[in-house]
Amino acid sequence: MKVCRRTTFNAAHRLFNTEWSDEKNLEVFGKCSNPNYHGHNYVLETWIEGEIDTETGYVIDLKKLKELVNEEVGERFDHRNLNLDCPEFKELKPSAENIAVVIYNLLRPKLESKYKLVIRLWETENNVVEYNGE
Amino acid sequence: MKVCRRTTFNAAHRLFNTEWSDEKNLEVFGKCSNPNYHGHNYVLETWIEGEIDTETGYVIDLKKLKELVNEEVGERFDHRNLNLDCPEFKELKPSAENIAVVIYNLLRPKLESKYKLVIRLWETENNVVEYNGE
Amino acid sequence: MKVCRRTTFNAAHRLFNTEWSDEKNLEVFGKCSNPNYHGHNYVLETWIEGEIDTETGYVIDLKKLKELVNEEVGERFDHRNLNLDCPEFKELKPSAENIAVVIYNLLRPKLESKYKLVIRLWETENNVVEYNGE
């Protein structure tokens, strides 16, 4: 049985490889390399797989999952500049893929090991990524 | 090849463990334990996995799948109180997880064994569960 | 300039005219008259019309509007049975239309008179009503 809580956060970011010239960055990342940043309304789906607890009928209390996601993800990234404000992206490019990995790694240790975790992250209504830790 | 039909039903429910005190129920289920019930617009995705029939180009006729889902799920649960009107939830708490299990068990025997079945149920636009019978 | 904040609440209700027979109620309200209630995920759009404040760039602070809507509407109706728990619907049938009127009348006195108010309420993804106080 899998369950999911959907949440959102709004952040600025920029894609840029410091080892490349500005020309190469523009060629590869296009408008995403704009030095003054742009931003997104990220939509995060946190999927948990586990057994139903017969006492509650829940796999996990989705209210508590929401609180956990808000503490670990919302307070870190909402209304922030991922490149400048967030040490997680000091070295790592804040692509949707890497943001999903970072979120997975933030939530995984906070969840009991009996649960499987999958992160699905929408960067725009047309772009989405999914990561299960492998 | 997987195919899916999306349908909806509207129902009232309440989450309550009869072996617990009212205080414990309120602590665990919060507003979901309100004695006079609340309700949801459930969105049901019925996913079928199978081979394409070369005569029709279909895995299964989605119009017939829609009729089956309406007979087995819509007529049972739409505009009902899951706790009071539906014997399926006499003993079982009508959490989204358990509703998905009940729907799976209602549809599974009505479908040919060559098909795999997955139930995805949205309780709100932010909460969703998925069950494949395992 | 118009601005809007979208919020949601989940509630149970029943449509029933106490001056009519059960047969007439069933004929007019169909499944909506089920004595044990059913429910919906209501989506509420609160639209405010006014001038932009040059100091803030806002017509109204949407965070404060959200808090007002949660206090006046969310705390009253979310996870409630509109017929049984809410004195507003003691005499009044909780149709989407009447719920919109009640919400309008709750919010109107809490907003400065310089603002126009329009309430748009989705009962399902296919049914929606709109009320501007007239």
Next chain:
Amino acid sequence: MKVCRRTTFNAAHRLFNTEWSDEKNLEVFGKCSNPNYHGHNYVLETWIEGEIDTETGYVIDLKKLKELVNEEVGERFDHRNLNLDCPEFKELKPSAENIAVVIYNLLRPKLESKYKLVIRLWETENNVVEYNGE
């Protein structure tokens, strides 16, 4: 890590088995067998599974994936009659399932073999199919 690009195309089609009588076609395909065609706004999700490239933070550049999908799918099927204009459906019935298979077979050879490919195709907001090549 999986990533997806969502695109759309609008096309006419008709479901009809040339080996059957008109009566049998009507019985099986219903309104979908209308001789003058009907149409859909197809929504295509192209899912790619692979490793993150550390230089870019991407699994695949979604702008390039979008261009590939537009070349291979958009230019072939958008604003076309699938039965009359598209040789891919000369013999094959243009059901959502078969359209997904055709799109998979068009895109698969254009993608590096290190990538897994899954096609998800929405025919309407209620009907969706998914194909992973198996």
Next chain:
Amino acid sequence: MKVCRRTTFNAAHRLFNTEWSDEKNLEVFGKCSNPNYHGHNYVLETWIEGEIDTETGYVIDLKKLKELVNEEVGERFDHRNLNLDCPEFKELKPSAENIAVVIYNLLRPKLESKYKLVIRLWETENNVVEYNGE
């Protein structure tokens, strides 16, 4: 008080001015002039403005409105070719604008004169038109 019922229909169409050359048609209508037609999933919002009936709490019974729309619009246009199957578009180009006018004119005489009617029609998720009879 305004109320709305959302419905859908799927149809093929083509935009073509018979008084123009093929070149001019292609120049003005682009891919929309493809001689073999293309198609859309049209989403229709039927808005009615009127007073709340105190006996029912309804402006109009949305189940009955749905039936009326299905009779007048669904049975005429769903799974049809608007140019070939529908006499309404013998002379009239089936642009979204003209389809909205035709639907307005079909529904207006079937509704009591006390109601105002507005038709909103989505041709794609990005194109929408609205007509109030004026």
Next chain:
Amino acid sequence: MKVCRRTTFNAAHRLFNTEWSDEKNLEVFGKCSNPNYHGHNYVLETWIEGEIDTETGYVIDLKKLKELVNEEVGERFDHRNLNLDCPEFKELKPSAENIAVVIYNLLRPKLESKYKLVIRLWETENNVVEYNGE
């Protein structure tokens, strides 16, 4: 008759009143005043009101409207920092309200005077503003 084209752009911004202290800015704008910016996926609905042209069936060619919006709005604001990159917001706070006014003023002179123009701008899925030039 009204017609609308929906488009999107992604941008970074920050709300800050230079005449206020940092404390007052934080108090009024909250997380929106973060000095390193955050961002949004803006969804823009450009509504045009006018008469149907009988030669085309169009009020305005929505493909041309899309091109106009991309030239005037997309090229200016997409993947930009509204505060730093866009002279329009040198003095003006880039609230959703003000962005809508700026977009209205950019498009109005490019449209024939026979058309009425309304701008609807979604900043998030829950916040939306609308401006008609008055």
